[in-house]
Amino acid sequence: MKYINELREGDITHDIYLCKSVQSLVAKNGKNYLSIALQDKTGILDAKVWDVTSGGIEDFDALDYLYVEGEVTVFQGTMQLKCRRIRKCREGEYNPADYLPYSRFDLDTMYKKLNEYINLVKDPFLKKLLESFFIEDEEFKKAFKMHSAAKSVHHGFVGGLLEHTLSVTSLCVKFAEQYSFLNKDLLITAAICHDIGKTKELSDMPANDYTDDGNLLGHIVIGYEMVGERIEKIEGFPHALGSMLRHCILAHHGEYEYGSPKKPAIAEAIALHFADNLDAKMETMRELLESADYNAEWLGFQRLFESNMRKTTY
Amino acid sequence: MKYINELREGDITHDIYLCKSVQSLVAKNGKNYLSIALQDKTGILDAKVWDVTSGGIEDFDALDYLYVEGEVTVFQGTMQLKCRRIRKCREGEYNPADYLPYSRFDLDTMYKKLNEYINLVKDPFLKKLLESFFIEDEEFKKAFKMHSAAKSVHHGFVGGLLEHTLSVTSLCVKFAEQYSFLNKDLLITAAICHDIGKTKELSDMPANDYTDDGNLLGHIVIGYEMVGERIEKIEGFPHALGSMLRHCILAHHGEYEYGSPKKPAIAEAIALHFADNLDAKMETMRELLESADYNAEWLGFQRLFESNMRKTTY
Amino acid sequence: MKYINELREGDITHDIYLCKSVQSLVAKNGKNYLSIALQDKTGILDAKVWDVTSGGIEDFDALDYLYVEGEVTVFQGTMQLKCRRIRKCREGEYNPADYLPYSRFDLDTMYKKLNEYINLVKDPFLKKLLESFFIEDEEFKKAFKMHSAAKSVHHGFVGGLLEHTLSVTSLCVKFAEQYSFLNKDLLITAAICHDIGKTKELSDMPANDYTDDGNLLGHIVIGYEMVGERIEKIEGFPHALGSMLRHCILAHHGEYEYGSPKKPAIAEAIALHFADNLDAKMETMRELLESADYNAEWLGFQRLFESNMRKTTY
Amino acid sequence: MKYINELREGDITHDIYLCKSVQSLVAKNGKNYLSIALQDKTGILDAKVWDVTSGGIEDFDALDYLYVEGEVTVFQGTMQLKCRRIRKCREGEYNPADYLPYSRFDLDTMYKKLNEYINLVKDPFLKKLLESFFIEDEEFKKAFKMHSAAKSVHHGFVGGLLEHTLSVTSLCVKFAEQYSFLNKDLLITAAICHDIGKTKELSDMPANDYTDDGNLLGHIVIGYEMVGERIEKIEGFPHALGSMLRHCILAHHGEYEYGSPKKPAIAEAIALHFADNLDAKMETMRELLESADYNAEWLGFQRLFESNMRKTTY
C-alpha cells in the first residue's frame, strides 16, 4: 500500500483508503460532483469524482473503506486525487490499523497496567466503583480503550484516552509517594476517572468529533454525572467520599477559564490538576519534537506554550 | 418583644431570641465561657455567658430558640449581652417569622404564580418534568418554597429562591414575547429550574450556610444532575431536549469565571443568563436603596457594580 | 432584475447596480483599469473595466447607480464581472430599495411606535427634550429613520437604528413594569436617546462607514453632547435630571473596555445597559439563524458569544 | 498658632481652625453631641462637643473658621479635642493659607508661565480658544488657578491643577521639539485644556470633593463639552481641528479602563497621554519622597506603582 504522505503528482492509485467524509456539490458549470476526504494513518487526501454518472463509481458513505483508482494532480499547491473508479470494500480486505493514528503502545498491555493501578486501591467503595466501569462494563471498556483523548491536540489517536489516563495516574502515584498527606486511594481513583466523560464528548474514531452532548455539556460534567450514577448503585458508598471524588473531576482543569466549575479545594484535586496539565504539555511537546525537522532547533511559536519552542540540543 | 436593632446600652432583656451559633471558649484567665450569636429578623447580637456554672443557664444548642435575661453593655464600640439566665423555649412560645428575614411577598401567593408559569408550558415532556419537581415532590416543594437564594448577597431571606425564580421567569416570558425565535417552553422551563441546585448548596434557614456539597460541587452542577435524574425517569424524553435544557442550567452564569463550565450556546441560554443577571442586580439595588439613609444621594462604592452608586433623585 | 446572488459563471448582465466604490489601478502590464464594487441588497460583486478607453464606458463616481453590460467570469474561485458598457442612471430608473439591505419592518410604522413610547413619558422636561429631536427636528428625524445601527455587525441595514431603539425601549418599558423603583420616564427617555450619536458616527447608507468624528469621538460622547445642547435650550430643565440622563448615555456600554467612560451608577443606567446588550445579542443571533443552512445544527464559533453556537432543535 | 501636627495629649488649644465637617449625633446614653473635623494645612483633628447646651458653643457650619478652646485627649490611640468654647471667626482674623495645603509655587508666577505657553501657539483658532478661557473668562480663571487636581492623590492642594497643567505642557513642548512631526500648536493647546473639566468635577477647596456631575459624568467628558461649547462660538474654527483637539482630551487617560472612551488615534494624543501619566507618577513620587522618614530607604508597597518603592541612595 502506498500511504498518503508518499503520493506524488502523476501517481496512479490502486489502493484502499478510509472515507472520512463525502459531499455532493454543484460545480460552477452546473454539474454535480463529489468531494471526498480520504484518510489513512499518515494523513488526509482531497479527492474528487467529477463524473458521477460514469460507470466506475459505486455507492458509498462516510466511514466506508474504499478501493480507489485515480490520478494524483496538484491544484493550487495542494494534491488532489481525480477518481475514476471507487468500490466499497468488505471487512478483511484492509487492516484498520493502517487507517487511523494509533498509540505507540499496545492497547492490551496498557489496559493491563490500568488494572494494576486499580489493584493499588484499598478502599472497598472506590475499588468497587472502578471495577464497575473498567472491569464489569464491557461496552464502557471497549469505548475507553479505543477512544482518543482529543479532537486535534495532544493524544488525538486510538488509545489516546487510555494512554493519557495511565500517564496521569502514574504521576499521581508518584505524588502520593512524595507527599504523604495525600489520600492515595482517592487520588488514584480520581486520576483513573478524570476524563471518562470523553467517551461521550467525542464520537468514536475515526470520526473523533465533538458530539452534541460534548458541545452542550462537556466531558467534565458528563464524567461527573457518570460517576454519580454508579455511586448511587453502590450500597453504603460514603456521601462525602463521593462528593470529594466528584469534586476532583469537576476541578481537574484547575481554573474557571478552562471550564472547571470549581477550583480545587482539596489537596488531591490540586495534585490531579497538576498531573493532567503536565501530561498534556509533555505529550504536546513529544508530538512537536517528533514532527520537527531533524536539523531544526527552533520550532516556531506554539500557542499552548505561548512561546517559540526549542529542541534541547548542545 | 424588643428587637435587636432597638436595644440600647443599659437595657435589660426578657425576650426570646434564636441561637444562631454557640461556642465554648477559654478566657485569658483560664475560665470557660460561652460566646453566643443571637438573632432575630432585625439583626444579630453578640452574647456571653461568663459564669457557665451558675444556676440559671440551661443546656441548649445552635438553632434553639432561647429565652434570655441579661444586660446590654458596650464593649469596644459594639453591643454585647451579658446573660444571667437562659432557657430553651418550646414551639408555640415564639413566632418564627420574628426571627428570620422573609420575602416581602406571601409564599403561597408566589407559589401559585409559579404554577401559572408551569401551565404556560405546552411541551408534554418539559411539563412533566416541572410537575415532577414542583407539584408531585412534597419534600422538594417545601424546601424550594422556604429557601433563600443566597448566603449573604441578594435574596438572602426565606422565600428568596422562590421570589428570584419567579422574577427571572417573568423576564424570560417577556423576552420570549419580544424575540419570537426563542423557544418559549424551553426558556420557561430553564428559568424555573435554573437555581434548584440551591436547595442543596445552602442549608435550610436559619442556618443558610454552604453545605459540604455546596462548597465541593456548587449549585450549578447539583441542579444539572437533579434535572438529569428526573429526565431519566420520564419515558420518551427527547435526548437533545434534555441536553439543551441542562446546557441552559450549566451556562446560566454566562461566563467561565463565574463558575459556568459552558458558555451559552443557544439563544435560550443567553436569554436566561441575562434574566438571571439582571434580576440579581436589580434586587441588590433595591436592597441597597431600601437600606440607605433617607437623605443620602450617593451610597458609596459597591463591589458588585464596581461604582459609587446613587439614588435617582432630582 | 437578476440579483447578484443569482448570477452564475457565463451569465451576461443587462442590469442596474449601485456603485459602492471605484478605483483606478495600474495592471502588471502597465495599463490602467477600473476596479469597481457593485452592490444590490443581496450582495457585492467585483467588476473590472479592462479597457477604459473603449467607447462604452461613461464617467461615474462611487454611489452612482450604473447600468452595466458585462460577462460573469470566475477568477481564483470568486466571481468577477468583465464590464463592456457602463452608463450612469437617473433617479426613477431604479428602486433604491433593491440596492440596500432594509429592516424587516416598515419605517413609518416603526416611527409611529416610537411616538407612542414618547407619549408614555409624563415628565414635561424629558418629553420636551424628546419632542425637540423626534418630532420637531425634521433633519434629525430623516437621518434617524434611515440610519443603520452599525457598520457591519447587527442591525447593519436601513432602519436598523430605529428598529434597535424601539426594541431597547420595549425592553426598558418591561423592566420598569417589573421593577417598580425604576424611574420609568427617565429610563424610556434614555432608551430612546441612547444611540442618537450614531447619526453622526456613521455616514448615511449606502456608504454606512465611520465618519471622521465617529472615529475620533465615538457615538457615546457625540450623543451625550447632542442631548446636552438641547437641554441648554429648555428653560428650567433640572440640572440633576440632565446629568442623570446623560450619565445613562455615557454608561450604556456598561464597561470601560467597551468605551463607556463611566460605569452605570444609577438603577436606570444598569437597566438600559442590559436592554442594549440583550437586544444586540438577540439580533445577532436572529441574523445568524436566518443565514444558517437549513440542515445545520451547529453554526460554528461566533466571536461575540465566544462559543460555537447551535440552533435550538429537538 | 499651634498647628495640628504639633498638638500633644494634655495641650489646651486657644486657636482658630477650619471646620471641614460637622455632624450632630446621639451618644449611647441618648444625649446629643457634635462630632467635628477641624483642619489646618498640617492635618485634620477629630473634635467633640459633648455638652451642646452649655453656654460657650456658638452656632456654626461646615467651612466656617472657628476659634476653639478645648483639651487634647487620646482615645483608642488617636487624638481628640474636647471642646469647651467655639466661636465663629470673621474674615481677617485668620490667614486662609494656614488652613489649606498650597502648591510650592506662587500662583501668580505660575499663571504668568501659563500665558507664555499660550503665546507659543500660532494657530489663530487655537489661540482664540485658549484666550477665551484663560484670559477673558474671569470666573474660569479664578477657579482654574485655585483648584486642586485631585481629591486625594497627587496634586491635591490649592494650585494643584495649575501646577500639573504647566508641568504637562512643559513636557509636551519638549516632546514637540524632539519629534518634529508633532503639531506643536495642537499639542500645547490640548495640554493646557486636558484637565479643565476638573474645575467642575471637584468642588472648590477646602471641600475638594467630587460633585454630582463629577461622579456622574467625570472630568474627561465635562472638559470635552466645555471645549466644544467655546469652539461653537469661534467663527470659522475648522471642524476637523476641533475634533482632533477634543479627541486628545477624550483619549488623555490612554486606556479604556482608566475612563477614556477612545484610545489615542493621533500622535499628539499619544504624546499628551505620556506627559499626563509621567507627571502624575513623578509628582506622586515627589510627595512620597518628601513624606518619607529621613533614614528610610524602602518606602513600602505603593499601589500606583505596584511595587515597594525605594529612595535613590548610594
Add this chain to the structure above:
Amino acid sequence: MKYINELREGDITHDIYLCKSVQSLVAKNGKNYLSIALQDKTGILDAKVWDVTSGGIEDFDALDYLYVEGEVTVFQGTMQLKCRRIRKCREGEYNPADYLPYSRFDLDTMYKKLNEYINLVKDPFLKKLLESFFIEDEEFKKAFKMHSAAKSVHHGFVGGLLEHTLSVTSLCVKFAEQYSFLNKDLLITAAICHDIGKTKELSDMPANDYTDDGNLLGHIVIGYEMVGERIEKIEGFPHALGSMLRHCILAHHGEYEYGSPKKPAIAEAIALHFADNLDAKMETMRELLESADYNAEWLGFQRLFESNMRKTTY
C-alpha cells in the same frame, strides 16, 4: 523554658528569647520607651520597657538573645510583656534551635541526599558546575543549608531552601523517568540550582527579610548571574548548554506575571516550572493542614488557591 505560645496573662517570665527587633519610641506623655519583638520558634511576643533608665536594662541590639524578666499583661486583646530586667546572653546559654522555626528534616541528612542527586548527573560540565557550588564552596554551602525559601509563605524556616530544592529535584527525577525525551542531567541541574539566588535575595535567619538586592533584582536574575559567573570559570563549558540551563532558571516561575522574564521554551524548563509550582502548593497545603483545628473540615479562603480549602475526610 516556657514557650511564647504557652504564656498566659499574669505569668512572670524568667526566660531567654531572641530579640527580633527593637525600637526606641516616645510615649504620648513625652517619655522614651522601648518596643521590642521577642521571638522563639512558637511565635512572637510584643514587649515593652517603660522605664529605660531603671537599673535592670542592659544595652542590646536586634538579633541578640536576651534573658528577660517581666510580667505578661493583656492590652487591647493581645499579650504584652512589661519588662523589668533584660540581660544579653552569651552563646551557650541557649539553644538556637529553640528560637527559630526549623525544617522537620535533619539538615545533614538532607544535604547528603542532595549529594546523591548531584551524583546522578553524568554530564561532566554540569557536574563540575554543581560541585563548584555545593561541594567546593564552603561559604555557599553553609548559607544554602541554613536558608529559608521564603519570607512568609511556604518553607519559611531554617533548612527550607534545602528542603524545597530536594523536593523539586525529586519530582524532576520522576518526570525524567516518565518522559524519556527529557534531558535528565540538564533537568536535575536546573532543579538543584533554580533557587540559589535566594541565598542573596533573603538575609540569613532569623532576620529572613528581603535584602536591597533582593528587592531591586530578585532571586531569579541573581541566580541566573551566579550560575553564569561559575560557568565562565569552567573551561569548555558548551555555550548552548549554559544558555539552556540559565533559561530554565529564568523561566522557572512559568509566567511573566510571576516575574519570569522568559516563558519556558524547552521541555526541561516546563518540567522544572511544574515541579517548583507543585511543591510550593503541596507544602503550603501541608502547613495549612498542620495548623488547622483538629475538628475543622473547611479551612477558610486561601489566596494562593483562590478557594475555600478543605481537609480530606470521610
Add this chain to the structure above:
Amino acid sequence: MKYINELREGDITHDIYLCKSVQSLVAKNGKNYLSIALQDKTGILDAKVWDVTSGGIEDFDALDYLYVEGEVTVFQGTMQLKCRRIRKCREGEYNPADYLPYSRFDLDTMYKKLNEYINLVKDPFLKKLLESFFIEDEEFKKAFKMHSAAKSVHHGFVGGLLEHTLSVTSLCVKFAEQYSFLNKDLLITAAICHDIGKTKELSDMPANDYTDDGNLLGHIVIGYEMVGERIEKIEGFPHALGSMLRHCILAHHGEYEYGSPKKPAIAEAIALHFADNLDAKMETMRELLESADYNAEWLGFQRLFESNMRKTTY
C-alpha cells in the same frame, strides 16, 4: 541599478542583490531546485533556480552579494525571478548601503552625540563604566553603532540601536531637568545602557534575527549581566549604585507582561521606562506616517496602538 520595488513583470535583470537566504528543495516532479530570497534596501524578491545543473549558476551562500541575470515573472499574484545566471561578487563591486535599510542620521555624528551625553555624567564610577563600553571597547563600539534595535518593528535598520539610545537619553536629560529629584547621572547612564543586550539578542545586519541567546535569555537579562561583569572590574564601584543601575535595566519594560522581571522601584527606573516607551511609539508613528499614502487620513488599525490611527490634518 534597478531596485526591487521598481521591477515589473517581463523585466530582465542584470544587477547585484544580497542573498538573504537560500534553500535547496525538491519539486513535485522530483527535481532539485533553489529557492532564494534576494534583498536590497527597498524590499525582498523571491527567486528560483529551476535547473541547478545548468552552467551559469556558481556556488554561493546566504549573505553573499550575487550578480543575477533572470526574468521577472508573476506567480499567484506575487513576483518571482527565474534566474539564468548567478555569480558571487567581490567587495567593491557593490555598495552595501544599497542593500540595507539605514538610519536617516549619520552614524558618526550620532556617535559623537552619544559621547557628549557620556560627558554629562559626573559620577566617576558611572563615567568609567560608560567609557569601558562606549570608548574603550572597540568590538562593542562597532557592534553597537551598526546594530538595529529590532527585528521587525520600529528602528529595524542599521544604526537603529544607536538612534533609539540617543533619543531615549535625550528624553531622560529633559526629564531630569524638569524633575529635580531625579538623579541625572544614574538616569543618563541607565538610558545609554538600557538596550546594550540587543547587541547579543539580535544577530548583525543584514541577518538581524534572534540569536539562540536572544530567544533563550532576552536582551534585558543579557544587558543586565554585561553591565554586571564590567562593574566587577571597576574598583570601588558602590554596590548599591550597581544594583540600582541594573534594576533600571531590568525594569525598563515597565511591566511583567512585557518581560521585565521587576517593576520600576526607583524614580529613575520609572522615568527610563517612560522615555523608552514614548520613543518606541513615536518612531513607530513616524514610520507609519512616512509609509502612508499621501492622501490617506486614516491609516488602518495598528496593533501597537490598539486603534485605527490617523494623520493629523485639518
